Amino acid sequence: xxxxxxxxxxxxxxxxxxxxxxxxxxxxxxxxxxxxxxxxxxxxxxxxxxxxxxxxxxxxxxxxxxxxxxxxxxxxxxxxxxxxxxxxxxxxxxxxxxxxxxxxxxxxxxxxxxxxxxxxxxxxxxxxxxxxxxxxxxxxxxxxxxxxxxxxxxxxxxxxxxxxxxxxxxxxxxxxxxxxxxxxxxxxxxxxxxxxxxxxxxxxxxxxxxxxxxxxxxxxxxxxxxxxxxxxxxxxxxxxxxxxxxxxxxxxxxxxxxxxxxxxxxxxxxxxxxxxxxxxxxxxxx
Amino acid sequence: xxxxxxxxxxxxxxxxxxxxxxxxxxxxxxxxxxxxxxxxxxxxxxxxxxxxxxxxxxxxxxxxxxxxxxxxxxxxxxxxxxxxxxxxxxxxxxxxxxxxxxxxxxxxxxxxxxxxxxxxxxxxxxxxxxxxxxxxxxxxxxxxxxxxxxxxxxxxxxxxxxxxxxxxxxxxxxxxxxxxxxxxxxxxxxxxxxxxxxxxxxxxxxxxxxxxxxxxxxxxxxxxxxxxxxxxxxxxxxxxxxxxxxxxxxxxxxxxxxxxxxxxxxxxxxxxxxxxxxxxxxxxxxxxxxxxxxxxxxxxxxxxxxxxxxxxxxxxxxxxxxxxxxxxxxxxxxxxxxxxxxxxxxxxxxxxxxx
Amino acid sequence: xxxxxxxxxxxxxxxxxxxxxxxxxxxxxxxxxxxxxxxxxxxxxxxxxxxxxxxxxxxxxxxxxxxxxxxxxxxxxxxxxxxxxxxxxxxxxxxxxxxxxxxxxxxxxxxxxxxxxxxxxxxxxxxxxxxxxxxxxxxxxxxxxxxxxxxxxxxxxxxxxxxxxxxxxxxxxxxxxxxxxxxxxxxxxxxxxxxxxxxxxxxxxxxxxxxxxxxxxxxxxxxxxxxxxxxxxxxxxxxxxxxxxxxxxxxxxxxxxxxxxxxxxxxxxxxxxxxxxxxxxxxxxxxxxxxxxxxxxxxxxxxxxxxxxxxxxxxxxxxxx
Numbered sequence: 003x004x005x006x007x008x009x010x011x012x013x014x015x016x017x018x019x020x021x022x023x024x025x026x027x028x029x030x031x032x033x034x035x036x037x038x039x040x041x042x043x044x045x046x047x048x049x050x051x052x053x054x055x056x057x058x059x060x061x062x063x064x065x066x067x068x069x070x071x072x073x074x075x076x077x078x079x080x081x082x083x084x085x086x087x088x089x090x091x092x093x094x095x096x097x098x099x100x101x102x103x104x105x106x107x108x109x110x111x112x113x114x115x116x117x118x119x120x121x122x123x124x125x126x127x128x129x130x131x132x133x134x135x136x137x138x139x140x141x142x143x144x145x146x147x148x149x150x151x152x153x154x155x156x157x158x159x160x161x162x163x164x165x166x167x168x169x170x171x172x173x174x175x176x177x178x179x180x181x182x183x184x185x186x187x188x189x190x191x192x193x194x195x196x197x198x199x200x201x202x203x204x205x206x207x208x209x210x211x212x213x214x215x216x217x218x219x220x221x222x223x224x225x226x227x228x229x230x231x232x233x234x235x236x237x238x239x240x241x242x243x244x245x246x247x248x249x250x251x252x253x254x255x256x257x258x259x260x261x262x263x264x265x266x267x268x269x270x271x272x273x274x275x276x277x278x279x280x281x282x283x284x285x286x287x288x
Numbered sequence: 289x290x291x292x293x294x295x296x297x298x299x300x301x302x303x304x305x306x307x308x309x310x311x312x313x314x315x316x317x318x319x320x321x322x323x324x325x326x327x328x329x330x331x332x333x334x335x336x337x338x339x340x341x342x343x344x345x346x347x348x349x350x351x352x353x354x355x356x357x358x359x360x361x362x363x364x365x366x367x368x369x370x371x372x373x374x375x376x377x378x379x380x381x382x383x384x385x386x387x388x389x390x391x392x393x394x395x396x397x398x399x400x401x402x403x404x405x406x407x408x409x410x411x412x413x414x415x416x417x418x419x420x421x422x423x424x425x426x427x428x429x430x431x432x433x434x435x436x437x438x439x440x441x442x443x444x445x446x447x448x449x450x451x452x453x454x455x456x457x458x459x460x461x462x463x464x465x466x467x468x469x470x471x472x473x474x475x476x477x478x479x480x481x482x483x484x485x486x487x488x489x490x491x492x493x494x495x496x497x498x499x500x501x502x503x504x505x506x507x508x509x510x511x512x513x514x515x516x517x518x519x520x521x522x523x524x525x526x527x528x529x530x531x532x533x534x535x536x537x538x539x540x541x542x543x544x545x546x547x548x549x550x551x552x553x554x555x556x557x558x559x560x561x562x563x564x565x566x567x568x569x570x571x572x573x574x575x576x577x578x579x580x581x582x583x584x585x586x587x588x589x590x591x592x593x594x595x596x597x598x599x600x601x602x603x604x605x606x607x608x609x610x611x612x613x614x615x616x617x618x619x620x621x622x623x624x625x626x627x628x629x630x631x632x633x634x635x636x637x638x639x640x641x642x643x
Numbered sequence: 644x645x646x647x648x649x650x651x652x653x654x655x656x657x658x659x660x661x662x663x664x665x666x667x668x669x670x671x672x673x674x675x676x677x678x679x680x681x682x683x684x685x686x687x688x689x690x691x692x693x694x695x696x697x698x699x700x701x702x703x704x705x706x707x708x709x710x711x712x713x714x715x716x717x718x719x720x721x722x723x724x725x726x727x728x729x730x731x732x733x734x735x736x737x738x739x740x741x742x743x744x745x746x747x748x749x750x751x752x753x754x755x756x757x758x759x760x761x762x763x764x765x766x767x768x769x770x771x772x773x774x775x776x777x778x779x780x781x782x783x784x785x786x787x788x789x790x791x792x793x794x795x796x797x798x799x800x801x802x803x804x805x806x807x808x809x810x811x812x813x814x815x816x817x818x819x820x821x822x823x824x825x826x827x828x829x830x831x832x833x834x835x836x837x838x839x840x841x842x843x844x845x846x847x848x849x850x851x852x853x854x855x856x857x858x859x860x861x862x863x864x865x866x867x868x869x870x871x872x873x874x875x876x877x878x879x880x881x882x883x884x885x886x887x888x889x890x891x892x893x894x895x896x897x898x899x900x901x902x903x904x905x906x907x908x909x910x911x912x913x914x915x916x917x918x919x920x921x922x923x924x925x926x927x928x929x930x931x932x933x934x935x936x937x938x939x940x941x942x943x944x945x946x947x948x949x950x951x952x953x954x955x956x957x958x959x960x961x962x963x964x
Contacts, residue, residue: 185762
C-alpha cells in the first residue's frame with residue numbers, strides 16, 4: 003500500500019500525468035453517475051422528434067440529435083459503453099496474453115516457440131477486418147466488438163511478458179530460488195509476476211486508449227451496438243448526414259473520444275516514467 | 289640532467305611527484321563527500337610507490353587528481369600536486385592535456401576489458417596514441433583546432449610504427465605484426481593488460497599510474513604481469529604509482545608503500561620495513577587480517593566511515609584500539625621514524641609495545 | 644575413512660555448446676571432464692583453479708542448476724544425478740549453494756522476513772510460529788538484529804545483505820553448502836570477518852563446506868583438503884598440508900609459486916610459468932597442461948593422464964608426479 007501511495011505522489015508531480023489521471027477518473031465517475039448527472043436520462047431511449055437537431059442551449063448542453071435526444075445525456079451514457087468495452091477487451095487480452103507470455107518466456111521449449119508463432123499469427127490479423135467478419139457472421143453487438151478487440155490485442159501482452167520473463171530468468175535471485183528448490187510455478191507467480199507488473203500496467207493503460215479508438219472506429223462503421231445505444235462512434239457516423247449545419251452533433255462525441263484516449267495515453271506515459279526508474283533503483287541495492 | 293619535455297631542469301634527489309596537503313571533495317546528492325583530506329605523497333624518480341587502501345579510501349580519486357581527470361562534481365579545496373617542480377593543478381589546461389596527460393604521466397587502468405574500443409583493430413588504436421603522444425612529436429605540432437586537421441608526418445609515422453612493434457615484442461605479445469590487425473576481443477585479459485602496459489610506456493613517460501592493474505587477473509597471469517611491469521619500469525627508470533588493495537602485490541613490486549584510510553594517508557615506509565615493523569594501528573590490523581597459516585584471523589571491527597560526515601581528527605579513531613580523546617581533535621602530524629618511515633598517529637605502535 | 648562420504652561425485656561431465664554468430668552450434672566446451680571426488684562429513688574441501696577451470700560449473704551442477712552430461716552425483720547415499728533442485732524432494736534442502744554475492748540472491752521486492760520464510764514454506768510443514776522461531780535463531784547466529792526483518796535488501800549495507808543471503812540458506816539446516824567465491828573482491832578486513840562468520844556457522848550447524856576460490860591463501864586457512872582444477876579436470880587432490888608442502892602436479896606447483904609471500908621470496912623474481920590457458924573449446928591433445936608445463940615431453944601429447952594416487956591421501960593427474 004505504501005508503494006502505491008508513493009507512486010501516486012510521484013505521478014501527481016508530473017502535470018501531464020496528473021491531467022491524464024484526472025481525465026480517466028472523470029470518465030469513470032461519469033460512467034458510474036450517469037443517471038444522476040444526466041439532464042434527460044430518458045433521452046437515451048425515448049424519441050422526441052419535435053426536438054430534433056437543436057443547437058446547444060441551456061436545456062440541451064450539447065444540442066439534440068436527429069431523434070431529438072439530448073446529446074449531453076447520450077454522451078454520459080455512452081461513457082458506460084466505452085468503458086465497458088475498454089475494460090472487458092483489455093482485461094480479456096490480459097488474461098489470455100499474460101499467462102501465455104509467462105509460459106513461453108520461462109523455458110526454451112517447443113511449446114514456447116509454438117505459442118509465440120501463434121501469437122504472431124494473431125498479430126497479423128487486422129482488427130477492423132476481423133471485426134467486420136465477426137459482425138457479419140454473428141450480428142452487430144457490443145459483445146462481438148469486445149471479442150474482436152481482445153482476440154487481436156492479447157499478443158501485445160504476450161510479447162511483452164515473454165521478453166521480460168526471458169531477461170528475468172537470468173537474474174541471480176531467480177537462479178537462487180531455483181537452487182533453493184522452489185518449484186517453477188511458485189517462482190513464476192511470486193517472483194516473476196510481481197516484477198513484471200509495471201510493464202503490464204503501462205501497457206494496459208495505453209491499451210485502453212488504443213482499444214477505445216478502435217472500438218469507436220468499429221462503432222462508426224456500424225459494427226457495434228445497434229441503435230438506439232448511445233455509442234460514441236455510432237453517433238459520429240449518424241452525424242455525417244447533418245454536417246456542417248448541425249456541427250454540434252459530431253463535435254461532442256468526437257471531443258469525448260479524443261479526450262478519453264489522450265487521458266489514457268498521458269496516464270500510461272506518466273506511469274511508465276514513474277515505474278521504470280523506481281524499479282531500477284529498487285533492484286540495484288547498494 | 290636532461291630537460292623533460294621542456295620543464296625546468298631537475299637536480300638529482302628531488303622528488304618527481306609531490307602531493308602536498310591535497311583536499312578534494314565531491315558534491316553528491318547526500319551532501320559533500322570529503323574524499324581526500326589533506327593527503328601528502330611523494331614519488332622519487334625511478335621508484336615504484338605503492339598506494340595501499342581498501343575500497344572507499346580515495347586512491348582512485350588521488351590517481352584521477354594527478355591525471356587531471358576528476359569528475360565534474362569534484363572540487364579541489366586545498367593543496368598542490370607538483371610534478372617536476374610545476375603545480376599540475378594550476379597549469380594551463382592545454383599544457384596539461386598535451387604534454388602531461390598521456391605523455392609525461394600515463395595510466396594503466398584496472399579493467400582490461402573496457403579499456404579498448406571494440407570496433408577498431410589494435411593498429412588504429414595504438415597509432416592514434418602515437419600520433420599525439422609519441423616522444424618524437426614536436427611540442428608545438430598541431431595544437432588546438434589546427435591539430436584536428438594536421439596530418440601525421442610520414443617519416444614520424446614509420447618510426448612510430450616500428451617503436452610500437454618493438455614494444456609489443458617487449459611486453460611479450462607473440463607475433464606482433466599479426467596482433468596489429470586483431471580486434472581487442474581477440475585477446476585475453478592478460479594480453480590486453482600487456483597492451484595497456486605497452487601503450488603506457490610508448491610515450492616514454494616519467495611516471496606511470498597503474499590503478500589496480502592485476503585485480504581482475506588470475507594468479508598465474510598476475511604474476512607474469514607484475515614481473516613484466518617491474519622489470520620494464522626498472523630498466524627504463526620510470527616511476528610507478530601502483531594502487532592496490534592487495535598487500536601481497538604491493539610487497540611484490542613496490543619500493544615504498546603509503547597506506548590510505550578514508551582519505552587520509554596514515555603511514556609511509558620502504559617496503560621491507562613496512563611489513564616487518566608497521567606502526568600505525570590500522571596498518572597493523574590490516575596485516576593481521578591477512579590469511580596466514582598457523583595464525584588466527586583477526587577482524588577490524590566497524591565499517592569504513594561515510595565520507596559525507598567523516599569522523600573528526602584521525603578518521604580511524606572510531607575503530608582504533610588505541611584511540612584516546614586526543615585523536616578526535618586535529619589530525620595527527622607527520623612523525624618521522626627514521627629510515628624513510630613516517631606515520632601519522634598520536635599512539636603509534638613502537639618496538640616496546642609490539643608484544 | 645571411517646565415515647561414509649556425504650557426497651560422492653563420479654566421472655561428472657558437462658558440455659556447453661559453442662555457438663557462432665548465427666546461433667548455430669559449432670562445437671562444445673567441456674566445462675567438466677571426468678570429475679571424481681568424495682567429501683567427508685564435517686570437512687571443508689577446497690576447489691581451486693583459475694577462470695575457466697570449471698569450478699563454478701561444478702558447484703551449479705552439484706546443486707541442480709545445471710544438468711550433467713554424464714557421471715553420477717550421490718548425496719547422503721542417494722543418487723541425485725540429473726535432478727533439478729525441485730525434483731530432489733527431501734534431499735534438496737540439505738545441499739545448498741551460496742553465491743559469491745549472496746545479497747544478489749534476494750528478490751529486491753521482498754522483505755527480508757519473506758525471503759527467509761520462503762524456503763521453510765516450500766520445504767517444511769512447520770507452523771508459522773515454529774518458522775518464526777527458526778528465523779530468529781538463524782538471524783542471531785549470523786549477527787543481524789531482528790529489526791532487519793521488515794527491511795528490503797536495498798535498505799541494507801552490502802555486508803548485511805550477505806548475511807541475509809547466508810541466513811536464508813541456513814534456515815533449511817543444510818548439511819553441505821557449496822560456497823562459490825565467498826570472499827572474492829572483498830577488502831581484506833571484510834574478508835576476515837566473512838571467513839570468521841563462516842567458521843562459526845560451520846561449528847554451530849555442523850556443516851560440510853565445498854569451498855571454491857581462486858585465492859590460495861584463503862583456501863589454505865579454511866580447508867582440510869584441496870582439489871586443483873584446470874580446464875575442467877581435477878589435476879591434483881590432497882590434504883592441505885600435503886598440497887602446500889609438497890605439491891605433485893606441475894600446475895599446482897606453478898599456482899603455488901604465483902602466490903605472493905609477504906616477508907619471503909618475491910614472486911616477481913622466481914615465477915616461471917609462461918603463456919596462457921589454451922582455448923577451452925580446443926584443448927590440447929593428451930595432457931591439457933602440456934603446452935605450458937616445464938616438464939612436458941613427447942609422451943604428454945599422446946596420453947591424457949588420469950588422477951592416480953601418488954602418496955597416501957594425495958592424487959595427481961600427471962605422468963611424472
